[in-house]
Amino acid sequence: MSKTRRTFTPEDRYSIVQESLRDGHSETCRKYNLSPSVLRKWRNRYLNKGKEGLRDSYPRVDPQLRALEEENERLKRIIAKQALEIEVKSELLKKTPIGLRKS
Numbered sequence: 001m002s003k004t005r006r007t008f009t010p011e012d013r014y015s016i017v018q019e020s021l022r023d024g025h026s027e028t029c030r031k032y033n034l035s036p037s038v039l040r041k042w043r044n045r046y047l048n049k050g051k052e053g054l055r056d057s058y059p060r061v062d063p064q065l066r067a068l069e070e071e072n073e074r075l076k077r078i079i080a081k082q083a084l085e086i087e088v089k090s091e092l093l094k095k096t097p098i099g100l101r102k103s
Contacts, residue, residue: 010054016028016039017046025043
């Protein structure tokens with residue numbers, strides 16, 4: 001039996017913290033099946049920083065956006081490689097004498 005990780009939005013966290021302040025810490029933990037340490041951490045952040053303290057400390061990146069960024073980087077590398085090849089070929093054409101050029 002594996003537990004799946006639940007995620008709470010900042011609004012969810014705010015409402016749970018408000019409920020814990022109103023109804024009590026242990027009852028709220030049982031109701032939402034939360035660890036007391038998690039709720040204590042949320043409550044301390046809320047009391048220190050306000051509602052902003054309940055936001056995620058790291059930015060969440062959409063997997064679809066990440067895939068597009070990786071594809072964009074890959075395509076940029078391909079274009080840079082092709083541009084370099086074209087530049088090298090044009091430099092070689094400039095250096096070869098006219099009589100030696102193959103038609």
